Amino acid sequence: MSHNGKLKLGLYWAASCGGCDIAIVELREKILDLDAAAEILFWPCAMDFKIKDVEAMPDGHLDVCLFNGAIRSTENEHMAHLLRQKAQVLVAFGSCAHEGCIPGLANLFDRQSIFERVYLETPSTDNPAGVLPQLSTLMPEGEIVIPQLYNTVKTLAQVEDVDYFVPGCPPQAPQIWAVVEAILGGALPPKGSVVGANEKTVCDECPHRREEKRIRRFYRPHEIIPEPGRCLFDQGIICAGPATRGGCGALCPSVGMPCRGCYGPPPNVIDQGAALLSAVASVVDADTEEEAARIVGEIVDPIGTFYRFSLPSSLLHRVKRIENL
């Protein structure tokens, strides 16, 4: 705590979209309460602080650091180590830091093929000389060094010791406030816990009616108007609800869109994609292997669907062999 009794808080973004920072702003009028209770010492998106200010802090100076974004580059990892050193409690905040999230789908490719696609092949790019970003470029005024991009997108816990995980893409504001209150009240659970969520699944908080699922075919959204109030999965729409931790309030299914799993695996599940695959396999209503294969074959892009948010933190982690798409 600082001399005025306020909690010393830092917020940082690594490879992220800014949505997690917006999620903090989404606390809205509660941001005034946050200001009354906490002193934000570092928040590059919204405040004038430089890295050297953080480097100058004594170790453990920050009570809590909420770290969002995946680890994509040497700079991201450097900041993870620095903030671990400066913060007593390091929180992986949001899906990217927690499990790799959508940027983690890049683990379906490797750095070389990504560079070729983005800097050479994209149709709008005029790059006849084949210029690719270089770690070091000699310019008339001196050497310019940019961070090295890793071959693999990593989660925060894969490069540093993490105390708590706040799931969500983005974390929902009421849950963020619950975490803030827990921190302020000193009511944090054991180290390593997922906070800002609950111990159930999205299905447990979904308002839709569930029956005994027997799926004979899977639908794409334009092929079906889901019957209101009825479980989307029951109706043949792949929904990650059964394999996803609750806490979001089942926002997506509530507006007719299946859950894609951004709150990560439920308690005691290591691999979210495997859990969803298992849920799918258990409801396919087929008498023969061929029929089962036909029904499961209707699932478009299984890996991108089952591992939408969790590929880097999954048992798969990344693809091992790249083939031409």
Add this chain to the structure above:
Amino acid sequence: MTTVKIDVHHLTRVEGHGDIVIDVQNGEIKTCRFEVVEAPRFFEAFVRGRSYLELSHITSRICGICSVGHATASLRATENALGVEPSEQTVLLRKLNFHGELIDSHVLHTYYLVAPDFLGVGSVIPLIETHREVVERALRIKKLSGDLCAMIGGRHTHPVALTVGGFTHFPTEQELRDMQQRLIDARADMDVTVALFATLPWPEFERETEYVSLHKDDEYAFIDGTIVTSDGFSYPISEYRKVTNEWCVPFSTAKWTKHNRDAYMVGAMARMNNNFDQLHPRAKEAAAKLGLKPLMTNSYLNSAAQVVEMVHCIEDGIEICDRLLTRGIQPEKPVEPATLSGEGAGSCDVPRGILFHNYVYEDGICVRANCIIPTNQNWANVNADMQALLPQIIDKPQDEIRLAMEMLVRAYDPCISCSTHLLNVTFV
């Protein structure tokens, strides 16, 4: 003679990571450059293999501030590729959702990120003590815009209910009526906002450039239309590459763009320069109070132009609610694709400027993708502005130079997270 070395390593209060490097030796400018050190996330590579139905949900994650804009441009690209013509109701709901996000993003930039510069503080946080009514007003406007986005998209950041060919969720008539009343009530806050920003001492700096935006004859264009430039060029969206001409530099992971000149500008000021006639009359009144009329050539005024656009979106939002209520709103099944293979481009003029998505699908699976985001298009112009500004302020104290440069970059509202994030001024 003047010798200045500035390195704003990690420029803050921009939505992303970037550095400003300035080196002046004996009055001669050796270096004046803006660098992006963001870790790009390479969406163009990993959307390959994903289903056409998921592209908008995936690409919304390019940016958490313009997620509705990315989702909408993505949907329009997919719809153009697969022969989908959205219904009138869908078009109206998308516009209303878009207005919500534009207000949200602009209030964030103008109140949270820009206003502290003029009030002499490093962030919005000290304003809670000293200018509480300003902060509370910003929070009210933000709550309104967030609720508007959530009413249509299911949630604010990373909208859920937007899908190819339509929506999976619809606001009720009562929700629309209530939202319309809140938009009407917000006029009072916007009047005070315009008056506040009209009093700010905007830095003096003129540098004319080419301004690029979408354009429609019958409305202030944010979604669809034609690409126009202030140098007199006009292209259909499908020919966006003629404008963007992306090029690569070895010292940056962000790509740069150029058109008729070495640089062009996108964003609120570019839109107002090209589409002033299409602004709502009340927005034109706001522009007059702020002293804004085409052709604006002071990049700092991009933030003031954003205030005008907030007025426009509130007024147009009120009218869209009217139209939706008059015609009636009902659940519609999303329009089915005519084909699952094809190529299409989509464009939206999002809070930070014009944005393009372009996909090729084979049997419903994305095989090629191209996304060009606003901030990348502004890089070359940010650099050109910095190089033009530096000689004018070179004799000022280093801290003033640093602030002027940071404010200039912030005026562009750069969302470096788009590209692919932090501003540092390095006086080396």
